[in-house]
Amino acid sequence: xxxxxxxxxxxxxxxxxxxxxxxxxxxxxxxxxxxxxxxxxxxxxxxxxxxxxxxxxxxxxxxxxxxxxxxxxxxxxxxxxxxxxxxxxxxxxxxxxxxxxxxxxxxxxxxxxxxxxxxxxxxxxxxxxxxxxxxxxxxxxxxxxxxxxxxxxxxxxxxxxxxxxxxxxxxxxxxxxxxxxxxxxxxxxxxxxxxxxxxxxxxxxxxxxxxxxxxxxxxxxxxxxxxxxxxxxxxxxxxxxxxxxxxxxxxxxxxxxxxxxxxxxxxxxxxxxxxxxxxxxxxxxxxxxxxxxxxxxx
Amino acid sequence: xxxxxxxxxxxxxxxxxxxxxxxxxxxxxxxxxxxxxxxxxxxxxxxxxxxxxxxxxxxxxxxxxxxxxxxxxxxxxxxxxxxxxxxxxxxxxxxxxxxxxxxxxxxxxxxxxxxxxxxxxxxxxxxxxxxxxxxxxxxxxxxxxxxxxxxxxxxxxxxxxxxxxxxxxxxxxxxxxxxxxxxxxxxxxxxxxxxxxxxxxxxxxxxxxxxxxxxxxxxxxxxxxxxxxxxxxxxxxxxxxxxxxxxxxxxxxxxxxxxxxxxxxxxxxxxxx
Ligand SMILES: Nc1ncnc2c1ncn2[C@@H]1O[C@H](COP(=O)(O)OP(=O)(O)OP(=O)(O)O)[C@@H](O)[C@H]1O
Ligand SMILES: [Mg+2]
Numbered sequence: 225x226x227x228x229x230x231x232x233x234x235x236x237x238x239x240x241x242x243x244x245x246x247x248x249x250x251x252x253x254x255x256x257x258x259x260x261x262x263x264x265x266x267x268x269x270x271x272x273x274x275x276x277x278x279x280x281x282x283x284x285x286x287x288x289x290x291x292x293x294x295x296x297x298x299x300x301x302x303x304x305x306x307x308x309x310x311x312x313x314x315x316x317x318x319x320x321x322x323x324x325x326x327x328x329x330x331x332x333x334x335x336x337x338x339x340x341x342x343x344x345x346x347x348x349x350x351x352x353x354x355x356x357x358x359x360x361x362x363x364x365x366x367x368x369x370x371x372x373x374x375x376x377x378x379x380x381x382x383x384x385x386x387x388x389x390x391x392x393x394x395x396x397x398x399x400x401x402x403x404x405x406x407x408x409x410x411x412x413x414x415x416x417x418x419x420x421x422x423x424x425x426x427x428x429x430x431x432x433x434x435x436x437x438x439x440x441x442x443x444x445x446x447x448x449x450x451x452x453x454x455x456x457x458x459x460x461x462x463x464x465x466x467x468x469x470x471x472x473x474x475x476x477x478x479x480x481x482x483x484x485x486x487x488x489x490x491x492x493x494x495x496x497x498x499x500x501x502x503x504x505x506x507x508x509x510x511x512x513x514x515x516x517x518x519x520x521x522x
Numbered sequence: 523x524x525x526x527x528x529x530x531x532x533x534x535x536x537x538x539x540x541x542x543x544x545x546x547x548x549x550x551x552x553x554x555x556x557x558x559x560x561x562x563x564x565x566x567x568x569x570x571x572x573x574x575x576x577x578x579x580x581x582x583x584x585x586x587x588x589x590x591x592x593x594x595x596x597x598x599x600x601x602x603x604x605x606x607x608x609x610x611x612x613x614x615x616x617x618x619x620x621x622x623x624x625x626x627x628x629x630x631x632x633x634x635x636x637x638x639x640x641x642x643x644x645x646x647x648x649x650x651x652x653x654x655x656x657x658x659x660x661x662x663x664x665x666x667x668x669x670x671x672x673x674x675x676x677x678x679x680x681x682x683x684x685x686x687x688x689x690x691x692x693x694x695x696x697x698x699x700x701x702x703x704x705x706x707x708x709x710x711x712x713x714x715x716x717x718x719x720x721x722x723x724x725x726x727x728x729x730x731x732x733x734x735x736x737x738x739x740x741x742x743x744x745x746x747x748x749x750x751x752x753x754x755x756x757x758x759x760x761x762x763x764x765x766x767x768x769x770x771x772x773x774x775x776x777x778x779x780x781x782x783x784x785x786x787x788x789x790x791x792x793x794x795x
Contacts, residue, residue: 272610275610275614276614277610277613277614277794277795278794278795279794295616298614298615298616299616301614302614303610303611303614304611305607305610305611307607308607308611309606309607309608309611310606310608311532311536311606311608312606313535313536313539313540314532314535314536314539318532318535319532322528322529322531322532323615325524325525325527325528325531326525326528326529326615326616326617327615327616328524328616350539363611366611
């Protein structure tokens with residue numbers, strides 16, 4: 225099956241900074257891919273290259289089997305820029321009608337599109353009077369025009385309230401079910417983890433890892449935190465029995481590697497009546513993310 | 523073509539909202555009426571009808587006003603999109619940069635057409651109302667009308683080129699004012715000074731006519747004056763007008779919008795959104 229998007233060994237240099245280095249990435253039809261990375265990691269640069277807005281120095285890019293920015297690529301790709309802007313003098317409806325006409329779609333679909341992103345009532349007001357989240361929704365509405373086969377969304381949920389975010393991801397699920405691929409960037413780890421198929425982490429222009437959350441969890445191999453609560457009056461004996469732990473007020477904190485988890489738990493269970501409870505905390509999403517996304521010197 | 527029309531439609535709406543349509547119409551009407559009222563005195567002396575004299579005055583007005591209005595509307599054309607941040611999204615649509623500029627040109631030419639029609643129309647009505655023979659000047663008025671649109675189109679396209687060159691509205695506005703001063707005011711002064719210095723030599727007889735039609739504003743003036751003896755007399759530069767075939771001036775007026783639009787597209791292509 226042909227990939228929707230193929231990047232191989234993509235490198236992009238701005239005058240003194242290397243924004244992307246040897247990035248290789250494939251996106252299959254119907255796949256939702258989240259691009260994560262620190263500020264300045266190269267996410268927006270990568271997206272602009274895919275759209276053909278900026279050139280690249282070396283490597284290969286294929287979008288829907290064509291060159292980025294070529295006719296077939298433009299016809300099948302929708303984009304939501306990082307800070308989307310529209311002419312303030314036009315109304316939401318007029319702006320969407322304009323974009324519909326540019327894609328050769330009937331302009332009467334505009335009100336339906338605005339309704340899909342929850343802007344049915346504001347469509348007749350000028351965009352100059354819109355809030356940031358409302359402008360973002362106009363941006364989403366234009367990205368839905370004409371059943372695109374690839375949606376490139378740069379921080380699509382920034383400025384959206386929690387309910388709108390949920391609606392947005394529901395919208396994405398529908399698009400992916402119809403076979404559209406989605407490449408989105410985000411700083412909101414929890415929502416991205418739950419609603420996409422694959423995470424791609426960029427750090428300083430390099431693709432450091434990719435995979436599902438459980439893949440990344442395994443790769444990172446971060447220690448698991450254990451909190452052992454002693455029975456009343458038994459804290460001294462517990463501290464002696466588990467010398468690698470650190471007594472902190474009412475509980476003992478210790479960590480262990482993924483592969484020692486069961487052995488450690490059975491040892492704690494073997495301590496018998498001096499232990500009243502055990503809490504196991506796996507590494508959080510943020511821990512895994514910062515493990516991969518470390519910048520130099522951090 | 524549908525993409526050009528879609529762009530033109532939105533741009534016209536924007537011009538309407540930004541009051542450019544009303545500003546342009548008001549400017550043209552006010553200046554045309556003032557001029558036709560002021561120019562009503564010497565009618566009998568020249569033996570021309572009232573409308574032909576009005577057309578002569580309007581020609582001198584249009585040389586200044588039409589390029590100014592055109593530049594005012596177009597200097598924001600590319601730089602405004604860059605500044606607002608609307609360009610990256612627009613350029614991911616199946617719309618070429620040439621189509622985008624052509625769409626803007628269609629809309630702005632339409633605005634200009636309204637303004638010129640309203641201005642000349644009101645001046646013509648006031649001439650016809652006071653002089654029953656004035657209808658004889660209708661062909662001259664018609665010629666002035668469509669050549670004004672051509673002149674405006676040339677300066678609209680020059681405005682887009684400057685806009686793409688500057689990439690910022692403030693810079694583009696400065697360049698537009700500079701261009702207007704250079705091409706409309708200083709160019710003629712320079713030529714005049716050169717003629718005086720030359721004293722009827724090679725420059726005056728050989729080069730000067732070409733330099734004159736090389737400037738779209740001078741070509742516009744020449745074409746309109748050459749076509750009518752009476753108006754040429756009224757404007758006082760009949761001598762220069764007679765030396766150059768009107769056809770050359772027309773070719774210059776047709777070539778300028780095309781060349782300037784081509785230049786604007788080329789400069790626009792160099793912008794990375
Ligand atoms: N036009 C430009 N000229 C020079 N350097 C640039 C330009 N655009 C981006 N860069 C640099 O390229 C690097 C990547 O920037 P990019 O905008 O892709 O980051 P990002 O991952 O989108 O960050 P953020 O999360 O803040 O949006 C940064 O170091 C940035 O300074
Ligand atoms: Mg970014």
